[in-house]
Amino acid sequence: MSRVIRKVFRKIIFSLLIVVGMLVVSSIIVTYLYKDRLINHFIREANKSLNTPVDVGRMDVSALAHFPRISLLMYDVKIKDSFPGHENDLLSAERMDFTFNPFSALFGDITIDEVSLTNAVCQLKTSRSGDINYLIFKAPSDSVKSERVRLDLSQIHLSDVRFQYDNARTEVLVAVRSSELSASLSAFGPAYDIAANGQVHIDSIISGKWEMARAIDLSLQTRLAYNDSIKLVDIQEAELITLNKPFSLNGFYAFLDTPEIDIHAASEDFNVESVIALLPKASTGTLQQYVSEGNVHFDLGLKGKWEDNKGPALSIKFGMKNSTIRHGGTGMTLDDVSLSGLLAMKDVLNSHSASLELPSVAGKLNRAPFTGALSWQDFLDPFLQLSFNGDLDVESMLKFYPVKGIRSGRGTILANINFEGKPEQLKYKKFINRVKTSGELALNAIYLDFTEIGPGLRNLNGGLRFSNNDLALSDVSGKFGRSDFLLNGYFKNVIAYLLFEDEPVGVDARLKSNLIDLDELLSLQDSENNDSYSFGISKRLRVLFDCEIDRLNFRRFHPTNIRGDLKIREQIAFTDRLSFTNMGGKMQLSGMADASKKKLVRISTNFKLDHIAVDSIFYVFENFDQNFLEDRHLKGNIDATVDAEMILSDQLKLYPETLRSHITATIRNGELNNFEPMQKLAPYLDEGELRHLRFSELANDIVIRDKTIYLPKMEVGSNVTDIVISGTHTFDQKINYSVQAPLQSKKRRDSDEAFGAIEEDASGRAMLFLKIVGTTSDYYVNYDKENVKKKISQDLKKEADELKTIFKNKGKEQETLELKEDEYFDWDDDGKGNKN
Template structure:
């Protein structure tokens, strides 16, 4: 038994060895035969194929290599074309050819080759670019194959059973109808008896749809597509779907109906149905016009949809497309914001209208209802005309403010809290594709109500906390009627009643302006907070800016207003802002223990500075508080510690400020007609220096009952015309200039008798110092002084120019008196001749008097002019 089993095993091994050797020899022989056949038939087949292709093609073709291959596609033989380029009809080869392919295989039966029957059974295309196009005139670029009646036996012919595509980029662009199909075909095959008039076509493949656009509307972009279809084909004119499975981005659709290939175009009578579509997947598959509204959202839930495509697709016509869909129990989650819309239910429909174009298309959502976190929204929405969309929607919302801010993507507002109620009806259109214009909103119709309660929020890059906002509004087309609107911004509060004009364009368009026409009431406006820009250490930077998107016309009533040290109460007046120019009219308020009435403007049209101007009537203002609250007007020579009294003035002012409220001193121009009553100068350095110069001890506190003058400011200089100061210390006349750098040039006239009187009163009772004047017996001689240097370090000298001017004035006055005396004496019958040396005695007399004065004060004359 063992010997018998061993023999069987040996026989089996021997048989396998013989079979292996025989098989190897057979394969080697077959390979050798096929190689010999390829050598024998190659040139002949190449000639036949090239001749027939050239005979049927109507355009230029370039091929790098043509080779007969009997092994690689065995049992089929193939003619392999490498490096193929096919030009568009009537065009030379270029970078944009009709077809470019790495390899094309034309396959035929090996035994038919031996019989001289060169009939192509299969075509395989690898790594190719196919560009099909219809021009705006409706002319295709792919009609390149000539048709010939009948075929002779043995002639080169096509009897296709299968077409294979591997790595083919396919583009179909219909410029006449604005349609575009852009696909990458990874692997696809089509099989059927393509030569027959009636046959069954099977098509399977995996694609990447880069773009599917119909009438310029993008419906699919960058989505994977799988297809598995079986169609009955009749004369290449009619295609009836027997099986139609289409999967787009993991959503499956069933395709039924038919398509007909007519001379005019493709005639559709096709239905597409999806019963278990994933809402989350479909969000990215919406038409491109709707994608911005769902960007960033993830969806859950099932959507049911049915579409019908019916009609002719040609260069001039589009088929009718209708779609109905339904969502029940859907969810939308915005991960970045945490916004969650649940229990979403709605019915939807799309129809491309009577003209079968985007211009007549409509998209509608009806019976929309969803919860938005702890709130609710419901409504109806219809979009007409996708080229210039028109909206018709009704929306009701009762939701948290923070949720609505996230939903409508208002990125300038954060940390919003409070309750918002909205019941809005809107009808309006876009004159430009995908965007409203201001005129669109003017033509729109909006009605409804809008209110909120206890609203608080923050604005990005603004340190203020906005709180306790309450409001009730009525929509009146393009405007919002303010029934009440109140709130707090920091420590400031406000209450408005009136109108927000142009509110809808302002909310939705970048270049539209909001106009407020209203009455404003406020208990407190703190501009230290409202204008605060930044804080660095102990320094606070303020910034004033006017938005070119904001205008207002307000009747204001403010109980208390502060900015820096300035405080005002009972502020009333009109304020207007238009085109970055602020205008205040008839503004009256109490400040610094007085009453002020003013009108002015701030022109903010330039970005680098503001131009400011005003006219003001100041009545009974405490000048000490004025200097304190105005920061001593940016100088330190005379401050609120030095000056006291009540001021009444008429002021005209103009100047420039930077946006950070720094003054451009060179631009300031002012004319002020002022009167100061019950005034005092205390420890004012120029007066103390004058006291030391004149050796008078009581100039550290100078009081006066009334001081009147017109002060002018220009070119960083303060001009003081001649004025008389009747004070407790001295009576004097003063004129001169004072620069913003505290450089001074004052001219003073002091009665010599006042100085001598004070020198002799050093031991007297203080109350005697304010009334008694000792006559010096010299005709009340005046002392002329000039004060230069700086306010902190004044320099005194005698004013020789002032003396000369005074002498000339006296001589003119005495000459006039003499002429008047002659006229009175002689009755004006003749004009007396003026003495030739009329002025000389007076000059000598003045000289003598000056010399007598010099013997006591040792005055040195300054002959160098002023």
């Protein structure tokens, strides 16, 4: 029996081998004996059905590519579109395979039942007039019955194929790629049944100005019908998967005359990251870092017509319950999250019609509960109703939602905030009362470390109270680096400032501080010895400050007991009553710093010095960047009135050519010690030494302009002799001084040598005229024989008088720039603080 079975089995195997052999032989015979005939026959019959040109780089016939069927292989294929002129490609492909039965092909009947497309681009277009570019097939006729090339596509394979649908009439753009997709198509006249299974990447779906989707990877299994006569796509059923989370899709899209859509998508087992994956990456930003545990459900409907200026309605119901949302980078979670919401748009082309409702949001951050609600009407001109109540741990909050520029933080914020109104109305004074903001923030031991700013914010405490558009500060104290502060007052327009990039903020407050370290604050770096500053005043800042600062550090300038005011508007800072103690005396300052020009700071100031140590002035101002006359040479106390204007860089470096100043100064109990030019004068004045000169009082007007210091005629009565001095000293250290001193009788100068340099004054004393000329590093002393002494004195006095008049008028101009306090925070109708 077993022998019989083996014989039968062998016969069956032998018969199968004969059949396979016949298939191979028939395929080879068809391929090699009828290759040219098959190609010519296919081209001839295909051209009967096509309206548009087809370019093929190379064609071949293979028996093995899709064995046991015959494959017609086409390389570098380009099919032109149906628009007039056929200038653009409807389809371009690296390779197209058409597969058919080899036995039928022997009798000239080619029925294509499988198509493969590799590395191809298909561009479907609809013009503004409604014409389409894919009418490539001729209309059916009686000749159809005689066609010997027919399509019966039970299998379609797409590999690396890109599709783009561009409807200029409805402003809809769809771009899709398929790495690997299999489909089947059955045709019944103008109707097609299509089934597809595979991987799809949606590059973008854009409707008008609204981007509906971007960069989405999907696995799909779908069955749909397409009716070409009425241009209707009917999605009968579809299951799509993104990030391993499935959702269903069904509905239709018709685009014969006025396109119409009715699509419904839903899932009961979704998550946050899957929702984010379906949104455009450009709009999700950092949200892509979040993952969730627990189910997210949604129900989406898109229904209506795509008209010229109106789109369909969108409705998305969504929610989650007892879920966890985790930041993928830090691991911080929101626990026990529950919410339900509705996103609706009556017209997807009109963001004015959009609304978002979150009637109840609850959860826990680091075991601390919070609740909130949100209603957002009109996405272009938003009307918001927002509430939040919770005890927030700063460290946990920053780990869950990292803020750019903040490295870490700790402390707690007790928040109870309510907002209702249109944020846009906060820009205009006449609408501001329509916005209602209320609530409080209690700050407790807040610490913040910043990534780009060295000093951290330390021990921030106090209360913040919202009152419509303003924020009241109650005993808000803290430290920023080495500086400390205590603030009481108001931040005006603060809500608009936080919501809009171009909105100003007003500060009307009283500042108290034990120490303000400007070296650290201006450098904004950890290094205490860094001399790089970047000074600027924000366009958005309006300030009315009363200051009480015990100490301030700026380079060698260390004033104490600082009292006064500061006003800022339009990038211009004013002060008119700033006083402080420094350098052994007191100073009073008024003036203006204008930082409205890029990288420049214009200074205009007036200050008074009361009993200030002269040597300390030279020390604090680093000897004014010269080594000719230094703090070690000087002693005494100065009373002075100084008017000055200058332009600095944003790093507070002076542009010397811009400095103009008029100084009225009196120095009492002064000393000039070890000053080298005086030593060189000694031989001419018959004095043994002029090393230590002491004088009881010295008064003069000094002028600075055009990079030159002008010293008018000044009489110095010292312990050694009486000297009259005048002259100029340039910023590049060129000096030209005239010196007049009495000639002692005990020793006569050579009459020829001193001829023209000796004159008698009104009292009959012989006066010797000398000059000091050269540079501070290379100068000489000689007789001044030129008869210009009176002229020099008159010219210098004229310079002083002219500059004094200029500064007097400048003070009047500054007064016109000042605003009354009640005008400082007057946001005018254009929202920028400018008069209409």
